[in-house]
Amino acid sequence: MDQMNSQAAEGQGEGFARKKQGYLLVSALMLGLLFNVLFYGKTLGLSYPLYIIALYGVLFWNMRNHHRGHFKRNLLPGIPIIALAFSYLIYSNWIFSVLNFLVIPILFVAHTLLLTANNRHEWFKSQFLAEIIHGVVARPLANCLKPFAVIAEFAQSRLNLRKLGxxxxxxxxxxxxxxxxxxxxxxxxxxxxxxxxxxxxxxNLFRGISLGEFVPRLLIVAAVTCLIFSYLWSLFNAGTKSKEAVSNSGSLTAGxxxxxxxxxxxxxxxxxxxxxxxxxxxxxxxxxxxxxxxxxxxxxxxxxxxxxxxxxxxxxxxxxxxxxxxxxxxxxxxxxxxxxxxxxxxxxxxxxxxxxxxxxxxxxxxxxxxxxxxxxxxxxxxxxxxxxxxxxxxxxxxxxxxxxxxxxxxxxxxxxxxxxVNVDSIIVKNNIDRYNKGNPIDILYLTRLSYDVVPMLADFAQNTPDQMLAGQLEKELAAKKQALAKENDWQSFNISRYRAKRTLAERGFDISQAD
Structure with missing residues (x-):
């Protein structure tokens, strides 16, 4: 009897966990759609504080059953974040706009770590800085594929195709x-x-839809949804990986x-x-x-x-x-x-x-x-x-x-x-072939490639009938010869540079042409 009760309680717990993940995914999707509406092709302004408020709204709604004791004493750090967000609405100083664009996300991560009690160190300790960096870099990426697992689990539990005709x-x-x-x-x-x-x-199939904008908008919504879900999921599931992850991995492997x-x-x-x-x-x-x-x-x-x-x-x-x-x-x-x-x-x-x-x-x-x-x-x-x-x-x-x-x-x-395969040589060879067939050639681009192409360019400079083009190419090659002359250390020996140096010396390009 006790075993049956424990199994029922465990089943209810898993169902409750799936429901929470579903709510979190829907919340993240709403924030992804809102991100698209507020920021795609728009200049930052009122959109920034509105989005920050929406972020806090989603956070607090998903926290309604978590860490209530941390709310009151950790709400104050949100004031400067909201104030900085509203600066995009009030002012237009581009220096502070750039700085705040970097500062606000960092402050938001620090604040959410405190609100959800995910900080192992006090906010005034130096170790807390490492937790913020981890929150900015690792947390949004660590579980960015989790939404797809949530959808797959939902499909397995709800979309039971065996019951369908x-x-x-x-x-x-x-x-x-x-x-x-x-x-x-x-x-x-x-x-x-x-x-x-x-x-x-x-x-009427695509009336009113700009096909050129639809795909990038869709990708942005998906990326923002996954990153926000990953970050929030890491806040609400810290330290709970053991039993749930093992259970989920087993079910995914077995069925x-x-x-x-x-x-x-x-x-x-x-x-x-x-x-x-x-x-x-x-x-x-x-x-x-x-x-x-x-x-x-x-x-x-x-x-x-x-x-x-x-x-x-x-x-x-x-x-x-x-x-x-x-x-x-x-x-x-x-x-x-x-x-x-x-x-x-x-x-x-x-x-x-x-x-x-x-x-x-x-x-x-x-x-x-x-x-x-x-x-x-x-x-x-x-x-x-x-x-x-x-x-x-x-x-x-x-x-x-x-x-x-x-x-x-x-x-x-x-x-x-x-x-x-020497990509540089492939580029030079094919562009020279195009030029010989009467097409234009970008000599400046070709001379910016590696030293692997110097022998080919030297041959081209001496064989092209276009004297103006040959002069431009000789000047660029002379500059390369000047740069190679400064490299004499045996520790820096390189076959490509050696071949280029020998070719330029044999062809007699004058360093003075580079001036």
Whole structure:
């Protein structure tokens, strides 16, 4: 009997803890939305004190059952914080605006540590400064992924798909797909103006919504929500990790698969259809001859450049979706599991095409505007994502594939290889090739690269027919020769600098040209 009572009490305690986490997550989400309304694209003013007041309101509401004895004696430090916040409303001194932008968060962290009794040292002790630094840096980041765990636990406890029929599971899949489409469709529309025009042709679907602003606003809301939740959760759950964390980790390990294959199949079907439509546009316009024409006042290079980063973000989203469905879908050995595998494979293949589209876009942009560090490294990053997707595709059909091990090996190998491919030389070589074909060249940018490119630039300076360009390049190389002449210590020996120094000495660039 006592055991049953203790189990019931433990169940009530876990339910109460989940409810508190739910309230805290909703509060953090409200603060994230308010942050977007008050600060996105706005100059600081009345918005700052309003947000500080909202922060305190959320804090006090979640503290209504915590540490009441600390309220009265620790409320006074909030007065200067509120006063400083209102200075953004009253004054416009930019020096104090910058200083207060740094000071107010630090004071707020110190105050909340005192209010919630999370300080191990008195506020006037030097050790309290370390606690403030920990609160500013570590607490917002330590549990920033906790909101997703809270949502997953809620889905496991409340969204019991075993009790739903086939219709209910399909509706749940449609709901999950709708959440993803809210993010993915604006990204695709921002990436491709032709796709955007088709989407906007659907009556009233995106009327009044600026697709260019929707994604950054959504990301800001998500980031602020996670950071605020992480910080507040750390205040209200200090020292309670042991039993709750062990219990949660055990439950997630034992019963992590909670998504029904029919629900996931419904979601994946919608995503695959959307990507099939988008890919058809890519083959018609980007991979083809653009025979249908571009949007008005839109050049080929602009079209190629515009959607690159959005497509990379979509690639990452798709990778997360595939990994999530593989991890959380129930394995029952039914045909539906094979259907999920096929749909996941189709999503990966679609992502391959999207990644190829991003690669083609960046290549077209480089052909028009030249090669830079960022543009070359984005190609390398796309190759890295391609390998991750390839391994993920293997994991879909071979569950025994150690995915994390392959990810780590690929990441280390890719990073090491990137250090040895000599990115600087690739940039110079391709820009010189563009110049030889009649395109402009940015000599100043090329001479700011490492000493690895000095031999190539020296050859270019002596072979180019443009005397003005050759003179500018010789002057920059003479300056490099002057800088290298100061490095004579054997401890500083470097092969790249040695080759550059020898090349400049053999070519006879005069140091006086650098003056």
């Amino acid at each position: 086939a219709v209910g599971k399909v509706l749940a899949g449609l709901l999950f797909a709708a959440v993803l489409l809210i993010v993915i469709v604006p990204l695709l529309a921002s990436a491709d103006d032709i796709f955007r025009r088709l989407v906007e042709g659907i009556p 992590r698969a909670f998504l029904d294959p029919l629900t996931v199949s419904t979601m994946l079907v919608l995503l695959d259809l959307l990507y099939a439509f988008f890919i058809a546009i890519q083959f018609s316009y980007l991979f083809g001859s653009l025979k249908y024409g571009l949007p008005q006042n839109f050049t080929y290079a602009q079209y190629a450049r515009k959607g690159f980063f959005e497509l990379v973000v979509i690639t990452l989203i798709n990778l997360i979706v595939v990994l999530g469905t593989m991890r959380y879908v129930k394995v029952s050995g039914s045909r539906l599991n094979k259907v999920v595998n096929v749909l996941n494979s189709a999503l990966v293949v679609s992502t391959f095409v999207i990644l190829l589209s991003a690669h083609v876009r960046m290549s077209l942009y480089e052909a028009v505007y030249g090669f830079t560090y960022l543009r070359v490294l984005t190609h390398a990053f796309m190759g890295y994502l391609f390998l991750l997707l390839l391994v993920t595709l293997g994991k879909i059909w071979r569950p025994t594939v150690p995915l994390l091990k392959f990810y780590i090996v690929i990441s280390l190998a890719a990073y090491t290889l990137l250090n040895y």
